[in-house]
Amino acid sequence: MNLLPRILVLDDLFGRSATAGTNVDRENLCANFLCQDTTGDAASKSSRQKILRPVAEAVFCRAQSPCIAGVGETVVNDLGMALEAVRSGWPEASRIRRGRRPKGIPRCWSMVLIDLCFYTGKVTQESHRRTAGMPEGRSGDDDLRSYFGLSLLDAIHREFPELPIFILSSKPREEVSLEFSRCGALGFIDRSALDGPELLEQALWNHGLLADPTGDVVGQSLPLLLALREARRAACHRENVLIRGERGTGKELMARYIHRCSEPAARRIAIHADNKERITDTATHWVAVNSAVFTPNLFVSELFGIQPRTTSGVDGKVGLIEMAKGGDLFFDEISDMQPEVQAALMRVLQERQITRVGGRESLPVDVRFLSATNADLEDSDHAFRPDLLDRLRAGGTIWLPSLRERLDDMPLLVEKLVREAEAHRPGIRPRQVTPEAMDRLLAHDWPGNVRELRGVIFDAVTRHPDVEHLVAEHVRFESKLKSQKSKVEAGSALNRPKAGQQVGEPLAVLLERMRGVEIDSQRVSHWAGRLPDLQREQARLAARLLAAALEATKRRTPEQPDGILQIHPAAKLATGDPNLTAAKAADLFKRLLGPMKDELEGDLHEAYQVSIRLRPKTPKSALISKINTP
Amino acid sequence: MPHMEETSHSLGILWPQQCSLFNHGWLRNCFSQSLGAAIQISRGNVQRDLPSQDHQTWVSEWLSQEDTARRLIDSFVTEMSPTVLFSVSPLTALHPEDAEFFRDMAHTHWLKRHHIEERIECAKIQLVTAGELVRKLGRVKDIQEAIGSGLLHLIHAACQELADALSQLPRSIQL
Numbered sequence: 001m002n003l004l005p006r007i008l009v010l011d012d013l014f015g016r017s018a019t020a021g022t023n024v025d026r027e028n029l030c031a032n033f034l035c036q037d038t039t040g041d042a043a044s045k046s047s048r049q050k051i052l053r054p055v056a057e058a059v060f061c062r063a064q065s066p067c068i069a070g071v072g073e074t075v076v077n078d079l080g081m082a083l084e085a086v087r088s089g090w091p092e093a094s095r096i097r098r099g100r101r102p103k104g105i106p107r108c109w110s111m112v113l114i115d116l117c118f119y120t121g122k123v124t125q126e127s128h129r130r131t132a133g134m135p136e137g138r139s140g141d142d143d144l145r146s147y148f149g150l151s152l153l154d155a156i157h158r159e160f161p162e163l164p165i166f167i168l169s170s171k172p173r174e175e176v177s178l179e180f181s182r183c184g185a186l187g188f189i190d191r192s193a194l195d196g197p198e199l200l201e202q203a204l205w206n207h208g209l210l211a212d213p214t215g216d217v218v219g220q221s222l223p224l225l226l227a228l229r230e231a232r233r234a235a236c237h238r239e240n241v242l243i244r245g246e247r248g249t250g251k252e253l254m255a256r257y258i259h260r261c262s263e264p265a266a267r268r269i270a271i272h273a274d275n276k277e278r279i280t281d282t283a284t285h286w287v288a289v290n291s292a293v294f295t296p297n298l299f300v301s302e303l304f305g306i307q308p309r310t311t312s313g314v315d316g317k318v319g320l321i322e323m324a325k326g327g328d329l330f331f332d333e334i335s336d337m338q339p340e341v342q343a344a345l346m347r348v349l350q351e352r353q354i355t356r357v358g359g360r361e362s363l364p365v366d367v368r369f370l371s372a373t374n375a376d377l378e379d380s381d382h383a384f385r386p387d388l389l390d391r392l393r394a395g396g397t398i399w400l401p402s403l404r405e406r407l408d409d410m411p412l413l414v415e416k417l418v419r420e421a422e423a424h425r426p427g428i429r430p431r432q433v434t435p436e437a438m439d440r441l442l443a444h445d446w447p448g449n450v451r452e453l454r455g456v457i458f459d460a461v462t463r464h465p466d467v468e469h470l471v472a473e474h475v476r477f478e479s480k481l482k483s484q485k486s487k488v489e490a491g492s493a494l495n496r497p498k499a500g501q502q503v504g505e506p507l508a509v510l511l512e513r514m515r516g517v518e519i520d521s522q523r524v525s526h527w528a529g530r531l532p533d534l535q536r537e538q539a540r541l542a543a544r545l546l547a548a549a550l551e552a553t554k555r556r557t558p559e560q561p562d563g564i565l566q567i568h569p570a571a572k573l574a575t576g577d578p579n580l581t582a583a584k585a586a587d588l589f590k591r592l593l594g595p596m597k598d599e600l601e602g603d604l605h606e607a608y609q610v611s612i613r614l615r616p617k618t619p620k621s622a623l624i625s626k627i628n629t630p
Numbered sequence: 631m632p633h634m635e636e637t638s639h640s641l642g643i644l645w646p647q648q649c650s651l652f653n654h655g656w657l658r659n660c661f662s663q664s665l666g667a668a669i670q671i672s673r674g675n676v677q678r679d680l681p682s683q684d685h686q687t688w689v690s691e692w693l694s695q696e697d698t699a700r701r702l703i704d705s706f707v708t709e710m711s712p713t714v715l716f717s718v719s720p721l722t723a724l725h726p727e728d729a730e731f732f733r734d735m736a737h738t739h740w741l742k743r744h745h746i747e748e749r750i751e752c753a754k755i756q757l758v759t760a761g762e763l764v765r766k767l768g769r770v771k772d773i774q775e776a777i778g779s780g781l782l783h784l785i786h787a788a789c790q791e792l793a794d795a796l797s798q799l800p801r802s803i804q805l
Contacts, residue, residue: 013659025660031667031676049671049678117654131655142650142801170658172797192658192793194666194786197675 015062157184219409239395248451285327307359
């Protein structure tokens with residue numbers, strides 16, 4: 001997929017088409033700025049050059065009539081032509097109505113570049129000899145009080161306030177700096193500078209509407225591109241950033257994008273997709289954590305770490321803040337942060353230093369905090385400290401659009417998710433999505449956003465592994481699945497959640513559904529003999545919860561960065577009981593994991609073995625359970 | 631000191647317009663762009679054939695425009711001095727003796743206030759520098775030698791300096 005930035009250049013000299021075909025001046029400009037001419041007119045088609053590592057695709061427009069002027073003809077400025085050219089690359093999200101496929105919608109302009117001085121008047125033999133098709137010029141053309149470029153800028157900025165516009169001119173910048181700023185231009189590029197590609201690249205990085213060339217963040221819709229631009233701007237500094245958006249909009253993905261773009265080498269590679277490895281392997285630290293895992297008892301050691309003590313034999317532990325040193329610490333779902341944790345974090349942000357548990361020395365904090373939430377934290381019901389909120393968004397707030405607001409991205413998202421779903425299950429047939437299926441997807445409200453879309457696509461693909469087309473009938477939405485689904489997630493229930501994975505929301509939904517399940521239908525065949533199934537799935541779910549708790553409470557040290565299992569803190573975390581004894585914790589693991597001990601793998605298997613060693617006797621509750629089980 | 635009858639815009643069109651055609655229409659937007667493109671080609675960023683004698687095109691282009699630059703610089707004071715304002719209303723209503731006095735004073739002030747003589751001198755030096763470099767380009771064997779010697783970069787930089795120097799000259803008649 002072509003993700004090269006797409007720019008529109010409004011310029012009389014470079015935008016003109018010549019009767020002879022080649023516009024040498026445009027060709028030279030493209031070479032100077034490493035832009036690929038995709039105008040599609042005679043001038044671009046007859047180009048003799050190839051840009052080997054282009055910075056952008058450029059479409060040229062003269063903004064004057066006629067486009068091709070011969071001797072004797074009069075050239076006049078044409079604001080309407082310029083506006084039409086801008087409109088052709090500015091798909092308004094509102095144009096995409098629900099239920100209609102966004103077919104044939106052009107990509108957004110990443111940026112518009114406007115010349116200042118447009119020469120008008122008659123094309124004379126002399127002016128044509130100097131530059132083919134150019135008029136002799138009128139006295140007001142070159143008057144900075146009446147530059148047509150400024151009129152263009154003003155008109156375009158009024159109609160397209162979100163569109164980034166730069167002046168591209170050979171005129172002295174200082175002469176017009178006030179005027180172009182007033183009219184809405186974001187900057188000025190000197191057309192005759194030798195470092196043109198670098199200047200353009202920097203302008204695009206700071207202000208352009210650019211897709212993510214790595215493909216991690218999928219989409220080219222205007223709301224998404226605006227959010228990505230905010231993220232790149234946030235990446236330029238080390239202030240804390242808050243990411244907000246509905247559930248399932250990809251807040252952690254955006255946080256990772258900020259982290260990636262913060263790399264010194266990111267500017268070039270954020271535009272070009274030719275070095276993906278360099279983009280994904282960042283040099284600075286990235287630590288992601290769900291704020292809900294911090295309980296009042298555990299958060300201090302988790303955040304600040306533990307000072308090793310040789311005399312008492314206490315092992316040291318590196319805290320999350322230290323782990324993220326020089327990089328980013330991502331707090332997901334900060335609305336779930338306990339008041340005690342908020343207070344501690346507030347102190348860290350104020351003092352910019354921490355002290356390990358049991359330690360005396362203060363350690364400086366060189367960490368940027370990226371936070372995410374879908375909650376209205378300003379609402380007093382959330383009990384979120386306003387002073388902490390202010391500090392967490394000191395570097396800005398990035399609002400992620402819902403899927404409803406970026407339906408233009410549906411085809412790209414669906415394509416990616418279908419391929420992912422196919423890759424997830426080997427041997428499955430590759431398929432195409434029919435227009436009717438796409439219409440059905442576009443007509444949905446998507447309260448769960450991209451995460452919900454992912455579930456729907458995976459459901460459609462895994463239920464129909466042997467077909468070549470994903471048709472409308474394969475698409476089932478969550479509301480219709482309620483009564484049909486027996487499993488919440490595809491795949492093994494014992495899969496350990498990955499670090500930072502959002503578990504709070506699906507679990508809350510699941511519990512709510514479980515409470516609402518009614519099995520008193522008249523059709524006995526529906527529920528007869530299903531008790532073992534229910535018990536098995538209940539055990540799997542509990543095991544998965546324990547796996548998450550084990551992961552969250554691992555003791556991490558520099559020697560063992562993957563962490564060491566701790567069943568006691570994990571049991572405390574999972575139960576929410578701070579007074580739980582170590583023996584009871586082992587009993588809990590034995591009781592919950594015992595029924596499925598033969599299926600256990602990894603951490604759960606190890607945790608079960610540890611609990612067996614700690615508590616070799618069968619707990620009373622299990623005996624009672626055995627007695628009651630036929 | 632220019633007299634009223636000498637301010638007849640001998641270049642045919644107004645000086646600022648003529649200067650803009652040279653400085654922006656040709657020097658920055660055509661000549662410098664062409665040199666810049668060749669530099670990008672030499673860096674391997676652009677694939678385009680550069681005929682071995684292409685450098686002679688730049689030389690002949692420069693020689694055809696050099697005289698225009700010289701005439702612009704030389705005629706600047708005559709064309710743009712505030713003395714021209716004394717040949718049009720309302721200053722024509724002044725008594726001839728008063729007009730002469732004020733004209734001389736306005737001209738002297740203008741020269742000092744806008745550092746005209748220094749700016750003109752600077753533009754002349756840049757024109758000579760660029761001209762010498764282009765003539766040197768005319769003596770190299772082929773385009774490869776021109777690129778290898780770094781001459782294109784030097785000429786590009788000299789043209790930028792010349793263009794900047796011309797831009798420093800006032801573009802409107804000011805008292």
